[in-house]
Amino acid sequence: MLKLKGRVDASELASPLADDVWRVCLPADSDGDGDEGPTKSLACLVRAGQPAPPGYGLYLMADPEMGTLAVPGTPRRAIPGAPSPVLKLGPELAHLSPGDIIHVPAGARRVTVLWKNSARHNALLLTEQCDNYCLMCSQPPRERDDSWLFDRAKKVVTLLPASARSVSLTGGEPTLHADALIGLLEHCKQVAPELSIHLLSNGRRFAGPAFARRYATVGLADIMAGIPVYAPEPGLHDFIVQAPGAFDETIHGILNLASLGQAVEIRVVVQRHTVPVLAGLATFITRNLPFVAQVALMGLEMTGLARPNSALVWADPADYQRELAEATGILATAGIPARIYNHQLCVLDQRLWPYAVRSISDWKNDYLDICRSCSVRDACGGVFTTSGNRLSQHLRPVP
């Protein structure tokens, strides 16, 4: 597990640092090309005993014990008399490495890691606003204006290291800000056309053909919309997402995307209400939405609204293996790729292991003490640290 937020010591700053986004680099890889943006937006990571080369917009001191940073010679391009700012990283940010992208807010007391270059998954939060209010939401919606998140995401995309392969765009509901989202996608197409993009959306806004067309017209080569469907009919789905009419809009949205040749993934959170309808939902997908690229069957992350609603939504994975196996079988037999996310292998029916994906993000997965002796630990995603103690009662090491 990695900490994505950490304290920094900005006491060495000669002048206030403006809110900005930086890509971390080592002294050696100064990118060569940079008078303008790239160099300015590069934060040079300097370790103990290393000399810090001039010319970077920001210096990060990895070792809090290191003391004062020595920048030899006169910085050629730095504004005379104003040495580039230096931040001392707290120990929880010791993992920072080249290619990571950080956000340093004005005042520079805390640093947020927006992109972890070594991670399998990176997600960019675009908004916390949402028009659903799902019972088990792990990221409860907030009403406040957060349009700066889109701007920040845009900067991240600009700074992405060449090795970046894929990104999730998430919320909240990103499509609530139609213009900003389309703008971001167009920006992606311009500066990172090869990037594989996974847009997490409730799909409702795509029910409007005009917006669906705008989205498709961006013309990204590799984008997939991940859209939740929790039941095969409106009654239960609308209750789970706490929004009357949502099912109708979501399914219309999926149909519109499909008719425009856009890839759609269906995401199903397995919880107390969806367990009894899993097979019916799988059948509904095979008959009505057979074109979907894949179906993700996801275990609960017991955080956010899932905590106050715990009694309403919690289901122990050990108790729904029959339903999960049937649904997976229905999809797989119909040729629709099924993937099982967020389930520990020890509580998953062995026949379902081939469908299991190590899906829990590096920064919020962990293993329990009992996992130490487990023979399949390395193939397992572990547990959500965010779920606290609300875990299956049947976790055990697999012999």
Place this chain on the structure above:
Amino acid sequence: MINAVKLERAATTLPPHGWRLLPMRFHRLGADSVVLTNLVGEHVFVTPDELVGVAEGTCGDQDLLARLRAVHLIQVPGETLPAELLAIKLRTRMRRLPDSTGLHIFVVTLRCEHTCRYCQVSRQSAAKSEFDMTRETARRALDLAFRSPSPHLKIEFQGGEPLLNFPLIRWITAEAKRMNAGHGKDLAFVIATNLALLDDEILEFCAEQDVHLSTSLDGPQNLHNGNRRRPGQDSWQQAVAGIRRAQERLGPDRVSALMTTTEASLDRAAEIIDAYADLGLRGVFLRPISPYGFALRGRGGANYDVERWLEFYAAGLDQIVELNRQAVPMVEIYASIIAKKMLTNSDPGYVDLTSPAGIGIGALVYNYDGDIYASDEGRMLAESGDRTFRLGNVHSSSYAEVMLSDGLLRPLTESIALSAPMCATCAFEPYCGADPVFHHTTAGDFTGHKALSAFCRRNTGVFTLLLRKMRDDPYFRDLMRRWAQ
């Protein structure tokens, strides 16, 4: 702890009379069980009381109402999505129709060295070459076949025993491939043969040209040889040896077999299935005898009724399920065709169980003399003097004349199940088909009276059996899902 629920569950459930019925048909499966089907064959099992509650608007069982909503059997007033999804599914099911005529049957000779009891064709002895198709006739038949819009063309060689005119098979195959260079269709070839004449040259040809073999195997040796007579009484030995050689040379999936049920088969369903399994065959098609040709006259082993055949079918299906449980993969082909109709949005277009009927638009038959028939059965009727389904002759008829002839369009339009009396209201209409040739033969018109129709009784029996088994047995339900793909 905060209350994070803004919308109570009750707010999204259905009050009494809060729904409307969408097109819904039903069939009683037993005293306490009814199956409801929608326009495209999705189905729900209910009790008679539940059906009444749903129809009258008094049902309070939210789980049941939700299941009906999920398959678009009911909707809330004002909703448009259910009808839109039904329309998409129906369109998907019908989309194959413009791509007409995928199967082209070439009767390359009427000669045969077998004298099977149930033979549907007036066979000729093996020496009379005037019953062979000529190259000129074959060439004209190919010209017509390539006019078909279907992107898939399957050319099936039939007889008689087609291997008695093997040089023509060779010629047609080469010619079809040559012609296809300008069409780019997906071409497939099948020889329907008793395999008695199979030799290395033929096997080599099948291997090189990717030609499949389809043969007849009625089951164990004494049953098979009692039905399928030939000098030496060794039809079974010939067939089995041929199947083995073909499996070895061509691969296990390049040879398949069909069986025909005679009264001697009726008590031997499990033995028949085992005979197939012993040979490593992975599919059995449990077929009733057809009421045409010699068989119609009651001397070909057809002396049994539909109910007796259904018992046989059920026993055979049980044995097939048992083999699968023992990890011996085996498919009952008729059930697999129906599984596709029950569990997917596509109609496999099987010519004997599809609506509109498969005649002409699913299959065309080119007889040895160039006569064109709307189906194999239509050709057999003609052999006994009834030329109703003769659509023309390859030497004198154009493609348009054949496909737009009254002789084809009338039986097609008059038999469409969705508009036929009793079929239109039948829960099994999405699973069933139209068989104007059968009803013409047995009832004197293309539609038939379904209360008196053996076609209807037999298929209703099969659908009922399959649905009951799916309702009661999760293993069978899963097997049907796999067969449907």
